[in-house]
Every structure is written in C-alpha cells, then in structure tokens.
Amino acid sequence: MPAGYELTDDQSRIDVEATHAYLARSYWAKGIPLETVRRALANSLCVAVRHADAQVGFARVITDYATFAWLADVHVLEDHRGRGLSKVMVTALQDHPLLQGLRRWGLHTLDAQDLYAQLGWRLQANPGRMMERVFTDLYPVPA
Incomplete structure (x- = not known):
C-alpha cells in the first residue's frame, strides 16, 4: 500500500455517499439512486481505500460465502490512479x-481485462454458457 493510504473492510468506515457519487457517474451504474447503493453495500463484502x-x-x-463470488464496482478516483490501489x-x-x-468468481469489465489478468483472472472459457x-x-438520469 502506498504511503498515506489505508485499506479497510470495516463496514462502518465505508463512505456510502462517496461510493454513490462515483457510481452515479460511472459507465456501469450511471444515475444509480443512493438508496440502491446503500442496499448493495449492506449486502456485500466491501473494501475501501x-x-x-x-x-x-x-x-x-x-x-454466498460458500461457492461463488461476483466482483463489482471496483474504482479509484482519478487523482489517485496509477498507484496500484485497484x-x-x-x-x-x-x-x-x-x-x-x-x-467460481465472476466479473464484467469494459476495459480492465489487463489489470484483472495480472491478478489471476482470465476470459471466460465457455462464454456461450453465460446468460443474463x-x-x-433502470436509473433515469436527470436532464
């Protein structure tokens, strides 16, 4: 961890509003309501820097803590990128x-395949089996 940064998985230290602020402008959750983010975080294992x-x-x-995990909402604010925080x-x-x-672990990413490959991830071997x-x-963006 770079000097001056701290990793936490303490749910009481996860800033829901900061998470919402980023997700609401992200390509994958644009316009997501704050209450939806609150529910998502309350029902997930979260970490923050x-x-x-x-x-x-x-x-x-x-x-489910037994068979499957889905990695989601990984992000680092623009001014803090390039330090290995992801x-x-x-x-x-x-x-x-x-x-x-x-x-099994899963995730979707538009453009971070190289990052995840460095951490042991690979493209799905049988993409024809994945359904969605x-x-x-779903999240209307105000004009």
Missing part, C-alpha cells in the same frame, strides 16, 4: 478469509 480521511477507492464482492483492493478481497474455497437478464435505463 482511504487517504487524508477521505475514501478514494472502493470494491465489493457479492457472494490491485490492493482486489487482492484483499481475493485473499479475504471469508472468501476462501469458493468454486439486463434491464437498461
């Missing part, structure tokens, strides 16, 4: 004691 008493990075796992968060989640022995239900325009 803090710097100067502010949250500058976040990642979470949705899991790798620190994802590694912390992958190594978390509650997430050991899982059979997608609801576009």
Whole structure:
C-alpha cells in the first residue's frame, strides 16, 4: 500500500455517499439512486481505500460465502490512479478469509481485462454458457 493510504473492510468506515457519487457517474451504474447503493453495500463484502480521511477507492464482492463470488464496482478516483490501489483492493478481497474455497468468481469489465489478468483472472472459457437478464435505463438520469 502506498504511503498515506489505508485499506479497510470495516463496514462502518465505508463512505456510502462517496461510493454513490462515483457510481452515479460511472459507465456501469450511471444515475444509480443512493438508496440502491446503500442496499448493495449492506449486502456485500466491501473494501475501501482511504487517504487524508477521505475514501478514494472502493470494491465489493457479492457472494454466498460458500461457492461463488461476483466482483463489482471496483474504482479509484482519478487523482489517485496509477498507484496500484485497484490491485490492493482486489487482492484483499481475493485473499479475504471469508472468501476462501469458493468454486467460481465472476466479473464484467469494459476495459480492465489487463489489470484483472495480472491478478489471476482470465476470459471466460465457455462464454456461450453465460446468460443474463439486463434491464437498461433502470436509473433515469436527470436532464
């Protein structure tokens, strides 16, 4: 961890409003309501990176703690990128004691395949087996 940064998985130290502020402008959750973020974080295993008493990075796992985990919402504020903070968060989640022995992990990413490959991830071997239900325009963005 770079000097001046701190990683936490203490739910009471996760800044829901900071997480919402980033997600609401992200390409994958644009316009997401604050209450939806609150519910998502309350039902996930979360980590955050803090710097100067502010949250500058976040990642979470949705899991049954037995067989499967879904990595989601990994982000680092623009001014703090290039310091390996995403790798620190994802590694912390992958190594978390509650997430050991899982059979499968999953994630979707538009452009971070190279980052995840460095952490042991690979493209899905059988993409034709993956199915989804997608609801576009679920979060209306105010004009």
